[in-house]
Amino acid sequence: ETGVTQSPTHLIKTRGQQVTLRCSSQSGHNTVSWYQQALGQGPQFIFQYYREEENGRGNFPPRFSGLQFPNYSSELNVNALELDDSALYLCASSFGVQYQETQYFGPGTRLLVL
């Protein structure tokens, strides 16, 4: 176990709705990264938060947004859901933003958009 937790484990939404996913990082970690993993694919980077500020973003539209809280937990928000947003959403925590810091993943939230 990595100590990274995510909620909920599964979620079903309809197109156009909004969703909030949550992540609690491993104790002592101040950096959270979010990834989207489509079925049969490798995870794709959405964005990273370091000490409550966005610290990098992948090729995802602005309707994907996030927050990091003082306790370093994090939220991923997706507005105007589309069918293609159906995926496993993973968060990973690490200590600091040095490029060689190992990222530890949570179990993910499975989102289905109908």
Added chain:
Amino acid sequence: GESVGLHLPTLSVQEGDNSIINCAYSNSASDYFIWYKQESGKGPQFIIDIRSNMDKRQGQRVTVLLNKTVKHLSLQIAATQPGDSAVYFCAERRGWGSQGNLIFGKGTKLSVKP
């Protein structure tokens, strides 16, 4: 475009044999590489990492080899066990901040036959 890819999408081995999973990367600026194992319904689990100033690194039953000349990475698993059955991803990292995310390949599914 630049990507981390895998030569073989599936690999089937006999229990007790050694497994070799290969990965090619295309960005010579990448200088940190990680192997993750992902079991069904779980998040990726860190296995081993290697920095670009190394050619080989060993862990418990696993060895990662890096050949920068041909941009090739491999994961060797000794005495493969049924519990090793999973999808294996290699990932590269190119720096911190917006470059500090992990770039994953599509994965190789390892099946271990008893």
